[in-house]
Amino acid sequence: MSLIGLEIHCQLTNLQSKLFCTCKANYREFQINENICPICMGLPGSLPRLNQEAVKKATLIAMALNCSIPEKIAFFRKNYFYPDLPKNFQITQLNIYGDTSIGGTGSIMVGNKKIRITRIQLEEDPGRLIYEGNSSKNQITLVDYNRAGTPLVEIVTEPDFENPKQVRDFLNILSDLLENLGVSDPSLEGAMRADANVSIAGGKKVEIKNIGSFHDLEKAVHFEITRQESLYSRNIPIVQETRHWDDKRKITVSSRSKEEELDYRYFLEGDIPWVTIDPDVLNELKSEMPESISSKKARYVSKYGISVQVADVLSSDKFYSDLFEKSHNDSNAKEIANLITTDLMGLVDTREKREDSKILPKHLNDLADAIQSGKISRNSAKTALYEIVKTGHDLSQVISDLDLGNVSDESQLFSIIQQVISEESQAVEQAKSNPQTINYLVGKVMQKTKGKADPTLTLNLLKKQIV
Numbered sequence: 252m253s254l255i256g257l258e259i260h261c262q263l264t265n266l267q268s269k270l271f272c273t274c275k276a277n278y279r280e281f282q283i284n285e286n287i288c289p290i291c292m293g294l295p296g297s298l299p300r301l302n303q304e305a306v307k308k309a310t311l312i313a314m315a316l317n318c319s320i321p322e323k324i325a326f327f328r329k330n331y332f333y334p335d336l337p338k339n340f341q342i343t344q345l346n347i348y349g350d351t352s353i354g355g356t357g358s359i360m361v362g363n364k365k366i367r368i369t370r371i372q373l374e375e376d377p378g379r380l381i382y383e384g385n386s387s388k389n390q391i392t393l394v395d396y397n398r399a400g401t402p403l404v405e406i407v408t409e410p411d412f413e414n415p416k417q418v419r420d421f422l423n424i425l426s427d428l429l430e431n432l433g434v435s436d437p438s439l440e441g442a443m444r445a446d447a448n449v450s451i452a453g454g455k456k457v458e459i460k461n462i463g464s465f466h467d468l469e470k471a472v473h474f475e476i477t478r479q480e481s482l483y484s485r486n487i488p489i490v491q492e493t494r495h496w497d498d499k500r501k502i503t504v505s506s507r508s509k510e511e512e513l514d515y516r517y518f519l520e521g522d523i524p525w526v527t528i529d530p531d532v533l534n535e536l537k538s539e540m541p542e543s544i545s546s547k548k549a550r551y552v553s554k555y556g557i558s559v560q561v562a563d564v565l566s567s568d569k570f571y572s573d574l575f576e577k578s579h580n581d582s583n584a585k586e587i588a589n590l591i592t593t594d595l596m597g598l599v600d601t602r603e604k605r606e607d608s609k610i611l612p613k614h615l616n617d618l619a620d621a622i623q624s625g626k627i628s629r630n631s632a633k634t635a636l637y638e639i640v641k642t643g644h645d646l647s648q649v650i651s652d653l654d655l656g657n658v659s660d661e662s663q664l665f666s667i668i669q670q671v672i673s674e675e676s677q678a679v680e681q682a683k684s685n686p687q688t689i690n691y692l693v694g695k696v697m698q699k700t701k702g703k704a705d706p707t708l709t710l711n712l713l714k715k716q717i718v
Contacts, residue, residue: 253476255412256448259422261404261429262376263308264436269400270375271299271342271523278397279439286397293338298522301326305402306353306526308434309373311536312404313354315428315543316368323527324373325351326520334394335378343374343405345517351525353404359428361421367409376401379441398441410448415472418447422465427567431544438602449475452483455491459503462496471496475503547572555584561592570605571596578612583619590615594633598640609643610636617646630702631655657705661712664696664704668712671695682717689713 266276272290275281289297306324313320325348328340344352354371378399384390406425412418422445426437437443445468450456459475462468479489494503542550547566551557557565566572571591579587595615599605618635621627627635627650638649650656671692672679682688689710696709 252452253413254410254450255415255418255472256410257406257408257412257418257421257445258448259406259408259425259443259445260376261312261406261425261435261437262439262442263305263402263404263434264439264442265434266302266304266308266402268302270302270305270373270402271400274400276401278401281397283395284397287337287399291337291396291400293340299342299520301523301526302402305373306528307532307536308402308432309353309371309404310528310533311432311434311540312406312429313357313371314533314536314540315432316354316357316359316371316406318357318368318371319350319355320528320533321350321352321355323351323525324353325525326523327517328520330516331514333377334392335380335396335399337378337396337399341375341377342520342523344372345512346370347517359421359424361417361424364411364413364417366411366417366421369407369409371407372405374403374405375399376403410450415469415476418472419465419469422468426465427544427569430569431541431572433541433569447472447475449479450489451476451479454479454483454489457489457491457503458493460493460495460506463498467496467498470501471503474501478503551584551588555579555581555588557585557588561588564592564596574610574612574615578615579619580616583616583623586619586622587615590619590632590636594636595640598637608640610640611643614639614643614646621646621650625657625705625707626650627655628657628697628702628704628706630697631657655703657703661708664709664712667696667699667704668709668716671699672716679717689717692717 264276268274268276269291272288274286274288274291278286290299310320324344326342327345327347329343329345330340332339346352350370352370352372354368356370357368359366359368376398378394378396381393381395382390383393412421426443429435429437429443435442445462445465447459447462447468448456449459449472457475457479459471462471475494482489490508492508493506495506497504544566548562551562551566552559565575565588575587575591595610599608599610618627618632618639622629622632634653635646635649635655638644638653639646642649644652675692675695678688678691682692692713693706693709696704696713697706
């Protein structure tokens with residue numbers, strides 16, 4: 252039996268400043284080693300000052316994961332030397348004096364499986380290593396300290412995962428949850444990273460690090476389980492160690508023996524006092540917490556009659572759910588939901604496309620109303636949506652510029668229908684005994700009008716002509 256636990260590192264990307272200084276939290280907008288100060292570097296005489304908003308955001312995450320919230324939290328120095336750690340220690344949290352991390356035990360459901368959360372701790376991110384060179388002989392390591400000190404939440408789970416797929420599902424759910432809370436944008440490079448601890452048959456735990464994506468993490472866990480099972484079957488001891496994921500060879504590679512807590516020589520951070528979590532602040536955070544994804548999904552289904560599949564997709568992505576909430580009313584909600592999930596998601600399927608998109612809630616509202624009123628066909632609506640995303644023009648202007656308005660004049664439609672009846676005499680005869688065949692004739696009318704014929708009017712006129 253496999254036992255898999257995770258350590259997930261989530262940057263609080265929506266904050267303005269780092270965890271202990273006023274340097275920008277958004278280090279990605281700077282040139283290398285520009286976003287750094289004496290506090291980030293831990294220079295003598297510099298004093299860290301805790302970012303209050305970071306504590307609030309981390310508490311929100313703990314609450315969303317059903318974790319207990321301690322009365323007081325403390326910070327510790329974790330001492331170790333590594334090139335990306337400029338001060339040779341990391342300010343983090345540790346439950347050595349009871350539950351003093353930002354979040355205690357909690358849980359989250361992944362399908363029918365309950366995944367227990369061990370703790371959630373608030374800490375600073377180290378810098379970033381950049382490797383250059385084509386081979387191990389000429390490879391060099393460069394260090395960018397811009398990231399050092401960025402607010403980071405580490406979520407540690409119990410070894411409750413039984414297979415790699417559960418790991419992937421959990422990370423997808425957690426990613427959606429963080430985005431929905433408005434505390435992080437997991438799609439940013441490095442904003443959400445995960446290490447896995449894997450053991451089999453009660454054997455030694457092996458930690459896998461240096462994993463670039465959820466997809467690779469799933470692969471790495473699968474490989475490590477296979478590797479350990481192979482060793483176990485041949486009575487070869489499984490060593491407790493840290494292994495890295497080699498993305499090129501798709502294998503885990505031994506890196507170093509696994510450190511124990513004593514190796515880090517933890518001690519209380521003397522420059523940061525204990526922090527009391529005010530009950531009034533907790534109540535305020537609870538009242539501000541956004542609606543959960545599961546609650547949104549249930550509401551979309553029950554209130555608007557949206558299908559479960561569409562509601563699931565719509566509710567789990569904050570960008571699309573926010574757009575839906577701002578654009579719909581009770582009468583067009585279902586139409587807008589379908590427009591977003593069927594058409595819009597294909598047009599803005601990357602971060603760059605979303606940022607460049609000119610779509611506004613009013614556009615979707617107008618488009619849904621136009622479809623429902625018969626002003627524009629569903630087919631023409633796709634063309635209009637593409638143009639709106641690109642230009643941001645009003646729907647009326649797009650319909651006029653591209654001549655997308657429905658052909659709803661009876662005399663004009665009647666003439667086209669007569670042509671179709673003349674050309675498709677065999678289908679007309681079949682339609683008299685098989686009403687479903689009439690849909691084929693509707694399609695032919697649509698072809699002649701380039702999708703602009705009013706479908707309801709077309710169907711009614713065809714029925715009158717076919718006796």
